[in-house]
Amino acid sequence: MSNPASLLVVNDLGHMFSNRGREVRVFEKCSFELAPTQFVAVQGASGSGKTTLLLACGGMLAPSFGEVHFQGNNLFNLPHSQRTKIRAVSIGYLFQTLELVPYLNLTSNVKIATGVSSVVANQWLDRLGLGARCQSYPSELSHGQRQRVALARAIAHRPALVIADEPTGNLDNQNSELVFSVLKEYAQDGGAVLMATHEAQTAPFADCIIDIENLELLKAKAR
């Protein structure tokens, strides 16, 4: 039985794909729960299925097995439009590849998240040290700065769950610390954070760490 307070419940999740006629299982029988204010990190080597797990949790990739319940709804039993609505309102996604819209300035890039005003967008950019660059375009920013914009977009609409896929990959220590601290702070303010990482640096910030390769809890019991 899942905890009624849980925001996200993952039951026996597994995913496989076909590669040149060969069936490849990326992970299987993955179960955990995530409640508001929790910061959960998923660890594993490259190719272990961290991104796939996060995409499934965000309602963007239907898993081969198992269920993902978000706010009490089985995500992949819902129609596409309903999942889109949930993503718009309740989930913030921070991609590994720093996806920003190239033709929008920083404020507009944050504003494409649902219901975010220019004022709120600029406040977040300011909070992340980009207050003076609001009118700049992504191509004018460094890698670390772009990651901070993407983080602002993921959390500016105050989603219930923030999913961050290796948000500090290729970032220097200073930027990494900033990203982790903002995510931690977000969780402490009532949001839940699910983050994929392969860095030990995460440990001090996460409430629990899931090793996706062995599917064991390294830091705390998540279920």
Added chain:
Amino acid sequence: MNPFFLALRELQYRWKSGLVFVLVVASVTGALAYFSVNDTSFQKEIGRNVRDLGSNVVILPAKVDQYSYHLEGGYSDITMAENLVSQLIEHRASLNHLIPMLERRAMCSTGDRQSLGRVVGLSASIAMPDRPKAPMQRSIPSGELQLGSALARELGVDRDAKAKVTIAGEVFKVQRVNRDSGTWQDSAAFIDLQSAQKIFELPEQISRIEAIECTSEQCEASGLQSAVILNNEIAKITDEASFLRKEEMAQARLSVRSVSRDNFLMLQNVLWVFLGFTVLGLALLNSLSRKSEIGILQAVGYGRYRIAGLFLVRSLLLSGVGAATGVTVGMLVSIEQANSLFVMTGQKSSLDWTVAMTIGAVAFLLAVLGGCVPAMWAAGENPADLIGRDS
């Protein structure tokens, strides 16, 4: 965020690809508008040229023996009632430019010279009420006469002389001496029909009616031959007339028009297909280069319709600008060129707003439909398959 705003910003950012899209739509609509106006002008010019070759149908009294008629060089003394003209008009016969004629061989004299000539009384060409055309034959004022070149030489009348010719006791002022035509008309004198009926004492009588057939549409619709259609029509109106069809001239007239029309239709179809595929290809390229962006928008909660809307707004804006530019430029260039290309009718070329609107609207719709395919593709993709995968 407003899809219109997003589409505008995207166009600003990828202005080169937008420009290519506009240029393609403008080029094709421009070419279509150009050839459409050009084809109309060409049809007019050809129509005028063919018309100037003369009539291709002759309606004769039924009593005329056609063998004797041809033996006499297309001449007969037998007449029929002039009101056949109004009957043909009343029954909307498939004819136009009707020219009723009365002719007699009569002595023509001027001063001390005289010669036997073919005196032809004719009226201005009569257009069918629902087929208005510029007159093929203008009226000759009463009391005046046009002389065939050979007859003028016989009578010693120079082209520029203000001579007078007497026919059957009636004096006519020479209006002009016609240029050599190489036909019987060189030995004829032309006067107005009423004067001819008066001097030859044949009131309300005519020898024949010359006309141009207009059966092509009915031939296409019914599959019948022109001669059959005309025969049926005249048989329904009167049993006192028969007709001669100048087969080669009639065929030439029909074929020159249909060849031009078919040619344009083929060109038009090729251009539409080209536009459709090019627009589809460009829109597809655009959406492939925006995979990540589509993924981001889906991830932040943009639904399928909003994503499709972005691409549609883009196609709408670009195809609208392209079609308007192309049609305007194509038409203006065509009209400008018509003056030099079409000597006889070029001055009459004008903007055809119906054609412009039709081409513009079809191009616009085609471009939007072409943009729809990638829009629907983009909207239906899974965001997980798009992120970080720009082509």
